[in-house]
Structures are given as C-alpha cells and as structure tokens.
Amino acid sequence: MKRVIIATRNKGKVAEFEQLFSKKGIEVQSLLDYNECPDVEETGATFAENAILKAKTIAQHLKETVIADDSGLIVDALGGRPGVYSARYAGEAKDDQANIQKVLQELEGVPFEKRTARFHCTLAVATPDGRTFTVDGTCEGYITEKPIGTNGFGYDPIFYVPEKQKTMAQLTKEEKNEISHRANALKRLEQIWDEAFVKES
Ligand SMILES: O=P(O)(O)OP(=O)(O)OP(=O)(O)OC[C@H]1O[C@@H](n2cnc3c(O)ncnc32)[C@H](O)[C@@H]1O
Numbered sequence: 001m002k003r004v005i006i007a008t009r010n011k012g013k014v015a016e017f018e019q020l021f022s023k024k025g026i027e028v029q030s031l032l033d034y035n036e037c038p039d040v041e042e043t044g045a046t047f048a049e050n051a052i053l054k055a056k057t058i059a060q061h062l063k064e065t066v067i068a069d070d071s072g073l074i075v076d077a078l079g080g081r082p083g084v085y086s087a088r089y090a091g092e093a094k095d096d097q098a099n100i101q102k103v104l105q106e107l108e109g110v111p112f113e114k115r116t117a118r119f120h121c122t123l124a125v126a127t128p129d130g131r132t133f134t135v136d137g138t139c140e141g142y143i144t145e146k147p148i149g150t151n152g153f154g155y156d157p158i159f160y161v162p163e164k165q166k167t168m169a170q171l172t173k174e175e176k177n178e179i180s181h182r183a184n185a186l187k188r189l190e191q192i193w194d195e196a197f198v199k200e201s
C-alpha cells in the first residue's frame with residue numbers, strides 16, 4: 001500500500017488527512033508513529049516559513065519525503081490574529097478551549113457581519129535532499145458568539161461556515177473535508193503531485 005508521512009503530532013489533523021488520503025488508497029503516517037522525531041520550534045513569521053521548517057527538519061531526520069501542515073485562524077476584526085500563533089494564542093499549553101475563549105473575549109460587542117474570518121492552511125513538501133515547495137488553501141466564514149458543536153478540533157466550534165449553515169464542529173469529518181482549508185490545499189498539492197512523493201511500503 002502506498003503511504004505518506006505527515007510531519008504533525010496534531011491528532012485532529014491526522015484524522016482529517018487519513019480520511020482525505022484513504023479515498024486514494026494511501027495510508028497516512030504521522031509523528032505519532034515516529035515518536036523519536038524532534039519537536040520543531042515554529043519560529044517562522046509566516047505559515048509557509050513554519051510549514052517548510054517542520055517539513056525540512058523531519059525529512060532530514062527520517063531521510064524520507066514528508067508533508068507538513070501549518071495552519072491557523074485569521075480574524076479580520078483582530079487585524080489577522082491569532083494567525084501563525086493560533087495553536088498557542090492563549091499560552092504555551094496549546095489549550096483549544098482557552099484559545100477559543102480569548103478570541104471570543106476580544107470580539108465582544110463586534111456585530112456578526114464584522115466577524116469575518118478564514119482558516120488558512122499551508123502544506124509544505126520536503127525531500128531528504130533539501131528540496132521544498134508549498135501550496136495554500138483557505139476557507140471563509142464568521143466567528144460565532146459562543147462555541148457550538150463537538151466535532152473537529154481547535155477553533156472549529158466558533159467557526160461558522162455559511163454554505164453549510166453550521167459551525168465546523170457541527171460537520172462530520174467527511175463534510176469538513178469537502179470545504180476545509182486543509183482539503184483545499186491538498187487539492188492544489190494533487191495538481192502538482194509527483195508520484196515519487198508517495199512511497200511503496
Ligand atoms: O505543528 P503541528 O504538530 O502540525 O500541530 P499544531 O497543532 O501545533 O499545528 P499548527 O502549528 O499548524 O497550529 C495550527 C492551529 O490552528 C488551529 N487550526 C488549524 N486548522 C484548524 C482546523 O481545521 N480547525 C480548527 N482549528 C484549526 C488550531 O488551533 C491549531 O492548533
């Protein structure tokens with residue numbers, strides 16, 4: 001069976017990639033399968049810089065081609081925050097509930113039509129010999145006034161998707177994968193996908 005390695009320890013991302021790649025008969029491995037891999041410090045100023053940093057470090061460590069995902073929530077009324085700091089917006093603990101509460105607090109009093117936001121995903125591919133490239137995907141929506149729904153991860157309970165008339169956390173994995181920033185980035189990646197990146201195991 002073919003497989004890809006995603007340089008992430010985020011279980012929510014892994015579950016979505018598993019569903020997306022299973023349709024193509026490709027098995028997903030992640031850093032949850034390669035525990036010895038280092039944690040990469042995300043020191044970049046952009047999603048692309050961080051995605052490349054993660055992909056390059058792990059590709060060199062495993063001597064394999066890998067994909068990394070750097071993603072986040074961009075809220076217009078907050079000048080683009082939390083942006084690249086999405087995972088740690090409320091502190092180093094990477095606490096989804098605390099991050100959600102911080103965004104909701106900062107948006108207190110902002111009317112619905114001004115609560116526009118988008119999820120952004122940059123996927124970076126890195127080869128063991130140091131070559132890299134990136135693709136992007138986004139998904140447009142609004143920030144709700146309170147969390148709704150229990151599916152997904154991260155900011156999904158406060159991200160309202162107009163075309164589904166639900167929050168991301170009310171969507172099944174399959175429904176989220178029809179419209180998400182991650183799925184949209186993966187579609188771009190497929191357009192330039194080189195068979196060499198998918199290894200026979
Ligand atoms: O770096 P890795 O190991 O991949 O895992 P991470 O959780 O640290 O991932 P990021 O650095 O890319 O930070 C992304 C954060 O943005 C948020 N996020 C990204 N995609 C999301 C999605 O589909 N739904 C909800 N929140 C999302 C969520 O808070 C993530 O923790």
Ligand SMILES: [Mg+2]
Nearest residue numbers: 010042070087
């Ligand atoms: Mg991270």
